[in-house]
Amino acid sequence: MLSTRLRPSRRSCGFDCSCHGAAFTQAIQENPMKKTDLDKNEGLKITGQMKQAGTPDRYGSAASAVMSRRDQRKLEQAQGLVAFAVKLDGELVKQIHALAESRQTGINETVAALLVKGLAD
The missing domain is CATH 1.10.1220 (Arc Repressor Mutant)
Known part of the structure; x- marks a missing residue:
């Protein structure tokens, strides 16, 4: 006698089927990006914010306001x-x-x- 069992389909699942469950399908739809992609995007976001922030005062024009050690020493010597x-x-x-x-x-x-x-x- 020949067996008439049904074989499961070998086609790939597109995650929209009933074989994975509703929770899995919802998770895929909410966050379709991989964790590495999310980390990369976060890094790009931080880099962009750092470029937009500008130069802190200690490196910009305010840095020139501090006297050099030589000038400071000359000033102190003049004061005795x-x-x-x-x-x-x-x-x-x-x-x-x-x-x-x-x-x-x-x-x-x-x-x-x-x-x-x-x-x-």
Whole structure:
């Protein structure tokens, strides 16, 4: 006797058939792009935003406002300032920093004032 079984069709499925289910078909329709394509598009988007952003001030015209070390040294020499390196205890340095912050002055000015006051005694 001959078998009369039906064979499944060998044609390729276009994801619109009933063999994959509704959830799969909906997922394919909502996001037809591969993850690598999505990542590539995100990278292109970020690159475009970076090109449109412009140059930060630290690299643009504001960068020229900072003096070179040579010019800074000449200015300090004209003011009579001399570099003076000292090793101090960490707690003492913290106190100097706190005092400078409370006076709203720089570290150099605070240390100079403390030395003048200490040497006057």
